[in-house]
Amino acid sequence: MNNVISINIMRFIVLVLAQVLICNHINFLGYINPYIYILFVILYPLKNNRMLFIFLSFLIGLTIDMFLDSGGINAASSLCIAYARPVILKFSFGMQYEHQTMKFNAVEFGSKFTYIVLMTALHHLILFSLEIFSISRILLVFQKTLFSSIFTIILCVLITIIFSRESK
Amino acid sequence: MQQIINFIIRNKTFLLFLLLFSLSILFTIQSHSYHKSKFINSANFLTGGIYNSINNISSYFNLKSQNQLLAEENKKLRTLLYDSEKAADSVYLDSSKYGSLYKFTTANIIKSSYSLSDNLLTLNKGRNDSIKQDFGVVSSKGIIGIIDKTSDNYATVISVLNTTSQISAQLKKTNHFGTLKWDSNSPELVQLIDIPKIAGTNLKKGDTIITSGRSSIFPKGILIGAVEDFQLDTAENYYEINVKLFNDMTNIEHVYIIENRDKPEITNLSNE
Numbered sequence: 001m002n003n004v005i006s007i008n009i010m011r012f013i014v015l016v017l018a019q020v021l022i023c024n025h026i027n028f029l030g031y032i033n034p035y036i037y038i039l040f041v042i043l044y045p046l047k048n049n050r051m052l053f054i055f056l057s058f059l060i061g062l063t064i065d066m067f068l069d070s071g072g073i074n075a076a077s078s079l080c081i082a083y084a085r086p087v088i089l090k091f092s093f094g095m096q097y098e099h100q101t102m103k104f105n106a107v108e109f110g111s112k113f114t115y116i117v118l119m120t121a122l123h124h125l126i127l128f129s130l131e132i133f134s135i136s137r138i139l140l141v142f143q144k145t146l147f148s149s150i151f152t153i154i155l156c157v158l159i160t161i162i163f164s165r166e167s168k
Numbered sequence: 169m170q171q172i173i174n175f176i177i178r179n180k181t182f183l184l185f186l187l188l189f190s191l192s193i194l195f196t197i198q199s200h201s202y203h204k205s206k207f208i209n210s211a212n213f214l215t216g217g218i219y220n221s222i223n224n225i226s227s228y229f230n231l232k233s234q235n236q237l238l239a240e241e242n243k244k245l246r247t248l249l250y251d252s253e254k255a256a257d258s259v260y261l262d263s264s265k266y267g268s269l270y271k272f273t274t275a276n277i278i279k280s281s282y283s284l285s286d287n288l289l290t291l292n293k294g295r296n297d298s299i300k301q302d303f304g305v306v307s308s309k310g311i312i313g314i315i316d317k318t319s320d321n322y323a324t325v326i327s328v329l330n331t332t333s334q335i336s337a338q339l340k341k342t343n344h345f346g347t348l349k350w351d352s353n354s355p356e357l358v359q360l361i362d363i364p365k366i367a368g369t370n371l372k373k374g375d376t377i378i379t380s381g382r383s384s385i386f387p388k389g390i391l392i393g394a395v396e397d398f399q400l401d402t403a404e405n406y407y408e409i410n411v412k413l414f415n416d417m418t419n420i421e422h423v424y425i426i427e428n429r430d431k432p433e434i435t436n437l438s439n440e
Binding site: 010018020021024027030031033050051054055058061062065066067068069070071072073075076079080130131132133137140146 | 182184185188189191192193194195196197198199200212214215218219222266279281282283284285286288292324352354355418
């Protein structure tokens with residue numbers, strides 16, 4: 001149990017630093033940045049205290065916001081995906097999730113990919129609608145969501161593949 | 169009463185979600201209005217400190233280009249100095265007079281962004297260097313923005329690439345002035361709006377846009393950019409001009425903070 005807590009604390013710090021010091025300076029094609037800190041929400045243990053999980057997701061978003069001077073947009077969007085996570089888990093893993101026997105390292109790639117895609121898309125949609133904050137520029141919201149999502153999904157899948165070997 | 173407590177216990181997760189969500193929306197709305205983001209900004213001890221230590225390392229990477237910029241500026245200032253010495257025998261130049269009105273402080277940018285719709289920069293000077301809100305920030309090539317929040321050692325700057333930023337600007341060759349805004353489409357182009365229609369007769373592509381000195385933040389004549397294209401707005405009374413910035417906002421490091429020493433006097437006067 002202690003191990004789980006320390007792993008998650010480490011993950012929190014490392015992901016925040018990686019996000020603000022590396023990922024926000026990529027600016028691929030001018031504006032496309034990956035938001036890899038949502039891996040914290042994606043990979044958080046399945047058996048959890050729901051209140052604590054939601055609060056921690058809010059906290060990691062708020063920390064990112066503090067670094068980026070972006071108000072509360074990251075906090076709001078990571079909070080939303082944390083709240084919506086059980087629904088998305090049920091949708092992408094089905095029976096496996098309901099029987100509470102699932103581990104992220106031991107599921108097939110297809111359903112894991114669906115899970116990451118859904119979480120990322122939802123997160124980015126909320127993030128960019130709040131960032132741009134005007135309905136008249138809704139096309140820009142969708143454009144940013146699409147391109148950044150692709151970037152984030154690729155990075156998240158790669159990171160989960162690379163780091164899942166170690167824990168086996 | 170029992171039922172209310174039961175309801176709260178049953179829906180505690182949803183209520184927590186709602187509470188935190190409204191909190192973050194509140195922060196978001198605050199950040200969209202000028203000078204309002206009180207708690208969440210990068211000028212605090214923790215975030216400023218981390219950015220500062222990382223900037224110590226990363227500033228080596230573009231040392232060469234920044235050195236070149238500084239050398240160019242030195243050259244410009246040196247020419248100015250020699251020119252004024254030559255002119256000194258015919259015209260009396262009181263150079264201390266200019267320095268007494270505006271005080272310049274050098275600073276380094278330790279965090280910058282240009283891809284969001286509200287971009288803020290963080291500088292490594294703060295209240296301890298007597299930097300306050302609403303001081304102007306310029307680089308050797310032109311304007312950067314206006315100081316927003318300050319902590320003891322750091323300050324955030326509302327960049328010109330921010331949808332909430334409004335700077336008074338004018339054409340260099342005539343005195344027609346307007347407001348400089350940004351539509352968040354390109355980090356190279358800003359928009360100058362409210363230029364009266366009558367100015368259009370001698371408006372040309374490539375004309376220089378400078379600060380107008382009407383806001384008491386920037387002195388008059390600081391470079392902004394060149395006219396890229398222009399058109400009449402929907403009401404056909406004012407011109408909207410796309411201005412290409414002289415500054416490359418994606419690559420800036422050394423900046424100057426301008427303090428107008430007469431500003432308190434001017435604001436007092438207009439408040440009376």
